[in-house]
Amino acid sequence: MLSIIIADASLELVPKEVASLATIKSIARTRGKKPEEIVFDISHLLPLKSEILPDQEKRGRPDVVHRVLLAILDSPLKFYLPMKVYLHTYEGRIFEVDVATRLPRNYLRFIGLMEQLLSKGRVGPKDRPLIKEMDLDLAALMKNIPSKRKIALSEKGKLLDPLKLAKEILSEDNVVIVGGFPHGDFSKEVRRIIDEEFSLCKEVISASAAICMLFSYLFYALRWST
Ligand SMILES: C[S@@+](CC[C@H](N)C(=O)[O-])C[C@H]1O[C@@H](n2cnc3c(N)ncnc32)[C@H](O)[C@@H]1O
Structure with missing residues (x-):
C-alpha cells in the first residue's frame, strides 16, 4: 500500500x-x-x-492543490498499486480522498467543490463520501497508517537514480509526502513526521510535476522493470 x-x-x-x-x-x-x-x-x-x-507565500493557492490532485487521480498507477491519498491543509485539517473520485477538471467547479468540503467536511454521498475530513492531526494519522518510512519529495533531498528510488518505495508499505504549496518549506508539523527526503532533479519543480515524475517511475518499475 x-x-x-x-x-x-x-x-x-x-x-x-x-x-x-x-x-x-x-x-x-x-x-x-x-x-x-x-x-x-x-x-x-x-x-x-x-x-x-503569516506564511503568506504558502497560502491562497488552491490551483496548486487542484493540479496535484488531478496528477494523482488521473494516473493509471492506481490500477496497479493499492493507494491511499490524504490532503493535509495549511491549517492542519486532514481529508482522505477516495482514489475513485472524478475531480472536476474545470477550476471554478473544483473551487465550488472545495468550498463544500471545507465547510461541511465532506463531499459525495453521506454514507460513502468521496472526500471526507478525518478527526485527527498529522501525528495521529501517521499512527493509523501502517508504513515503514515517511519519504518526502523535496528539491533539498538526496538525489538518486529515480528508478532505484521507485523500487525502494515499492519494496514495502511507505508514505510519500509532497508539498501542496507554491513557495517556502514544509511546516514544523510536517517536518516532525519525515524520515527521509529525496529529490527528483536539481531544480525546484511544481508539486504536480514532482508527482507526475515519481508516478511515472513507479509505473515503469512495476510494469516494465525486472
Ligand atoms: C513548488 S514546491 C515548493 C518549493 C519549496 N521550496 C520546497 O521545499 O520544495 C512544492 C513541492 O514540490 C516538490 N518538489 C519541488 N521540487 C522538487 C524536486 N526537485 N524533487 C522532488 N520534489 C520536488 C516538493 O514536495 C515541494 O514541497
Missing part, C-alpha cells in the same frame, strides 16, 4: 485577517456567499504591497 500525503496544502476558506477587505467582500457578494464561505485565493488580493498574513 502506498500512502500519498499532500502536505501543508494551500487550501483554506478566507482567513479572518482578510475577510473584511473590499475586494474579498465584493467577490463573495458576486458569488452569493459570505467572505468566510469562499476559498481563499491570494490572486484576489494582488498586487500585494506588504505581508498581511
Whole structure:
C-alpha cells in the first residue's frame, strides 16, 4: 500500500485577517456567499504591497492543490498499486480522498467543490463520501497508517537514480509526502513526521510535476522493470 500525503496544502476558506477587505467582500457578494464561505485565493488580493498574513507565500493557492490532485487521480498507477491519498491543509485539517473520485477538471467547479468540503467536511454521498475530513492531526494519522518510512519529495533531498528510488518505495508499505504549496518549506508539523527526503532533479519543480515524475517511475518499475 502506498500512502500519498499532500502536505501543508494551500487550501483554506478566507482567513479572518482578510475577510473584511473590499475586494474579498465584493467577490463573495458576486458569488452569493459570505467572505468566510469562499476559498481563499491570494490572486484576489494582488498586487500585494506588504505581508498581511503569516506564511503568506504558502497560502491562497488552491490551483496548486487542484493540479496535484488531478496528477494523482488521473494516473493509471492506481490500477496497479493499492493507494491511499490524504490532503493535509495549511491549517492542519486532514481529508482522505477516495482514489475513485472524478475531480472536476474545470477550476471554478473544483473551487465550488472545495468550498463544500471545507465547510461541511465532506463531499459525495453521506454514507460513502468521496472526500471526507478525518478527526485527527498529522501525528495521529501517521499512527493509523501502517508504513515503514515517511519519504518526502523535496528539491533539498538526496538525489538518486529515480528508478532505484521507485523500487525502494515499492519494496514495502511507505508514505510519500509532497508539498501542496507554491513557495517556502514544509511546516514544523510536517517536518516532525519525515524520515527521509529525496529529490527528483536539481531544480525546484511544481508539486504536480514532482508527482507526475515519481508516478511515472513507479509505473515503469512495476510494469516494465525486472
Ligand atoms: C513548488 S514546491 C515548493 C518549493 C519549496 N521550496 C520546497 O521545499 O520544495 C512544492 C513541492 O514540490 C516538490 N518538489 C519541488 N521540487 C522538487 C524536486 N526537485 N524533487 C522532488 N520534489 C520536488 C516538493 O514536495 C515541494 O514541497
